[in-house]
Amino acid sequence: MPFGEAELQAQVGRRFPGGTYTVHPWRAWLLADTVLAEPPSVLPGAGEQVAHPLFAWMAATGAMGITWDELFGWFGATAADGPVFGEHETTLHRPLRVGATYRVSGGIVSGERKVGRRTGAFDVVGYAMDLHETDLHETDLHETDLHETDRHEIEDGSHVATCWNSIVFPRRDA
Amino acid sequence: MTAAATVAVGTGLPAYDVPSVSAEKMKTMAALLADPTPIHWDVATLQALGMGDRPVNQGPLTMGYAMNAVTAWAGGADRLRRLRVRFLGTVLAGQHLRVRGTVTAVREESGARLADCDLVVEVVGEGEGEGDGEGDGPAPVISGSATVVLP
Secondary structure, three states, rough: OOHHHHHHHHOOOOOOOOOOOOEEHHHHHHHHHOOOOOOOOOOOOOOEEOOOOOHHHHHHOOOOOHHHHHHHHHOOOHHHHEEEEEEEEEEEEEOOOOOOOEEEEEEEEEEEEEEOOOOEEEEEEEEEEEEEEEEHHHHHHOOOOOOOOOOOOOOOOOOOEEEEEEEEEEOOOO | OOOOOOOOOOOOOOOOOEEEOHHHHHHHHHHOOOOOOOHHHOHHHHHHOOOOOOOOHHHHHHHHHHHHHHHHHHOOOHHHHEEEEEOOOOEOOOOOOEEEEEEEEEEEOOOEEEEEEEEEEEEOOOOOOOOOOOOOEEEEEEEEEEEEOOO
């Protein structure tokens, strides 16, 4: 059954479970190296270091609290339907820091059905995530799992960043 | 060299080149993202899908090159205030990319001197065995804008 416009609109305002994301020094080094930037030092006593700004996106999507497949499922789609990134905006209120843990929260902010002459029908879904500082630091954390856990007991600190994204869902059957 | 004090509307950012997009870096990125999408690392999947044999770069990685370009110019990773991008096309392993930018505004905000820039990431060469892209011209894969804090 085709995913209708009413179902699309019903998802606007839905919140992600959210979670936390830690810029572990090993992550900071590997990401910087992968993106061809200068990696931060992982030597003892390196002091406070700025993390690559791409970590705003890494944290926002890594701690949504749901998988990509689950997100696609909210919109009646699977990875096989060919959803693609549309646009992205990162706003940084302050630099991200190596070793810091950020609380990530957000949800679906828009949904619009469009029809292209060549592409046919498609939905553009916007979602936004906010990153706040926490009082946790890398040395407080013991887990090495890639998937961060939610920590409701953490006090939110300063607003560090906002990440807004859009995903385009083809609607060949609409 | 970082942004000079003489930055003005129309100032061009130094071109930032990625001479050959690395398939090996895509594998590390997939692990960092816990991204199960095999078109970023498995050639057999690409071939089965009729997508050739060159892995597809992750969009965030290409976006990261744009971040590198503006932060190198502005003086460091802590200088970026905003980046907005639109993904226009795919980037394949081995392609030569270039990030170009132009200052569109210089302004003061809360005591900081900010520069707004338009950006584009283009494929300027196809890499080994695929020709050099000459005749087609650069193909944009990302367009967007950024705001940085000037020194």
